[in-house]
Amino acid sequence: MTSREAKQFSPLALAFMGDAVFEQLCRERLMLTANMPAKKLHEMAVKKVCAEFQASAVKYLLENSLLSEEELDILKRGRNSNGVNAPKHSTVSEYRAATGLESLFGFLHLCGRHERAAELFDIVWNAGEEQA
Template identity: 60%
Template sequence: MGDSVYEQLVRERLILKANTTANALHTMAVERVCAEFQAAAVHRLIDDDVLSEQETEVYKRGRNAKGINPPKHSSVGEYRSATGLETLFGFLKLTDRTDRIEELFSLIWERAEKDSKQ
């Protein structure tokens, strides 16, 4: 659930921001949906102490889930962290906290934009 929520947000932002081909939009989306990007994003949220205690617990529950097999291009740690972020987004969606989803996603997006300009 959470992976689709996160990916939809990425694709919506890109479509609204970029006036380019479908292939270029897809490439940009893949860069922001990959495990490496998501892992870095969630670590920034944690480092900045943005997540509530409950959100941190949900993230950790997803991160520590058994049976995670990462793709060849990402490490186990990155994949687990990304899974935890997706778990958090799924939890927020299922508990109808779309305002919090947007808040967290905006923080992730703004930081990525800032980092890409440096």
């Protein structure tokens, strides 16, 4: 799909796809890191796919100017979209930032930019490890 075609989807539709993409990347990374019981893998994955972690990832990407202009635009569209309701365990700003990140991953996936998605995932994963 072209970038132009992918931009025709709403930011929340992109986030819907991006949520699955980000979670799959997390699960794959955890599985390849260590062979452990599924319950433990799930607990570890939940810590990485939560709004708090994703919001800190957005902050890191923005502070270090690691996104192209187009990627930044997609992230901001997702972050600023209407209809975002934060769950009780995160703030509205965290949830909005996480939605922006998920929109970006959904966009990259639909455009077939899997290497770029993997690159950004590696960056936020490693940044999260440094902060832990």
